[in-house]
Amino acid sequence: MTMTDRWRAENNRAILLATHNSARRHKILAAVATHSVLIAASIIFLAPFIVISLTALMTGNQALTSHIWPQPFQWHNFVAVFEEEPILLYIWNTLQVAGLSTVGVVLSCIPAAYALSRMRWRGRGFAFMIILSTLMLPFQVTVVPLYLIFAKLEWIGTLKPLIVPNFFGDAFSIFLLRQFFMTVPQDLTDAARIDGAGEFQIMTRLIVPLAKPAIAAVALFQFLYQWDDFFAPLLYVGNNPKLYTLTIGLQQFQSNHNTMWNMTMAAAVIFMVPVIVIFFLAQKVFVQGITMTGIK
């Protein structure tokens, strides 16, 4: 190896190292920039949670100042709000509605989704199109006659209008379950049929155990939907304080005491915490469920 060769090789290595270093530096800079933006955005997204929690721990007077930090921490607020307002009753009403309607949706939607995905029959595509199009239907288009039906049945001022319709299928849940059932290989159901299993057996013994994640997603969405729903309870139990759900009860409380910010925020915390707990226990189910509603 001559001197010039060696020199050339050294030089090449130096150039390579330099470009490698600058590429690395570039990468690190880009990562720092990305993380800075993401951290800033995270602070903005988390700030309302922090403001609510801190205000919930203030005295009534301190909540009416621009101070951020509670002095003293008044943990008692979370007890006081239960004394101020029959929140336990509201929670019980909400749990009845959310629990029973979740049972109803799961029971009625599994067979419907099964028929739309695993059974071969004429008109299947048409039935599915109808279900898809009811997904797009604004509920306002049906609400007046529904109210009149429930009034005729003397169900206004009871929890029944919030529960019973869920035992008759829900387009969104049928759609979600159907999408999942479709992913089960047809050969599996065909094999079970050849072995002499009936459709009901195939559904309960084969499809349901395989579809547990999708069923969990449907149940969770339904439960949270009912936990969150405002319009229907306002319509059907808005005249009966004994059957207020949490949304209606807290809204009434807030508009009657709209300067008791510490109490209002404590109520908001009580309202949000179950959702946050469920969310962290089942985050995967949520994310899968949400993405399944989109495109897959």
Place this chain on the structure above:
Amino acid sequence: MAEITLSRVTSVVQWRKIRQGNGWKAALFLSPWIVGFAAFILYPMIATLYFSFTDYDAITQPKWVGLDNYRFMFTKDTKFWLSIKNTLWIIITLIPLRLILGTLTAWLLTKPKRGSGIYRTIFFLPSMMPVVATTFAFLFVLNPDYGPINSVLHFLGIDSAPLWFYDPQFAKPAILLLTLWGIGDAMILILASMLDVPRDLYEAADMEGANGWQKFRAVTLPMITPVIFFILVTGIIFGFQFFTAAYVASNSTTPYSEPGSPQGSLLFYSYWLFQQGFVLFHMGYASALAWVMFVITMICTIALVKTSRRWVYYGGGMFS
């Protein structure tokens, strides 16, 4: 040859039989939904159409008035036009912001090697929060006297900070901020579809020497158009159903006053429908409002579906 064709024909015939035989079984499995569809969707839809041509207070018999409800709506009801204006405002601001900010955050989340799960959780969580609680939170955060936002604005020397929910000019922007906090669902959808983009497309773009923006424009964006389409369609329907936050905010700032206060700035379409139908018990007129809403959302959806053929790229496809 003939034998094969014959056997194929018999198998098709048998197949038909199986399908028809299955029809009854399928109907049995679908029976709860069939009853529900007839009782809670089909009948009410038709009944709403009928009521929309009547004067009906839910106590006395409905009285046929022909097109009077629709005539009144379009020519005399100023609140109807106000609610249309407010609803369009929220749709026109919210949908593009959801798309742009949702795409931006999703795109940022595809970048980091570590920690993107934590960010994803933080951005997604607010979208799961109950709307009533979210509205409480923003009523306080944006409170003109003791809310943190205006405290900061005062600290920065801005004396004429907006009164947010108390000001007809700023009530809708306040509602917009509240709704944007829940942008996480759009972000998750976009993120999922971005992560589905085949890697080799980016590698091919790299070989051509494309920069970051060009890759986004030429590879990512076309691949996420189905999600964008989905968010557009659901956004329009959501906009016309916008109710809870406006109702809670309006009843908090000015209890027992006009709906959608301050000064009707939060009177959205569904709010006006609720007021007509279930506060004033003008069931006929509320039904007419419901059908107009239905027709508007239908037209928007069909128009979007029509244009979608030109700009939505279906690699797989929603209905496949």
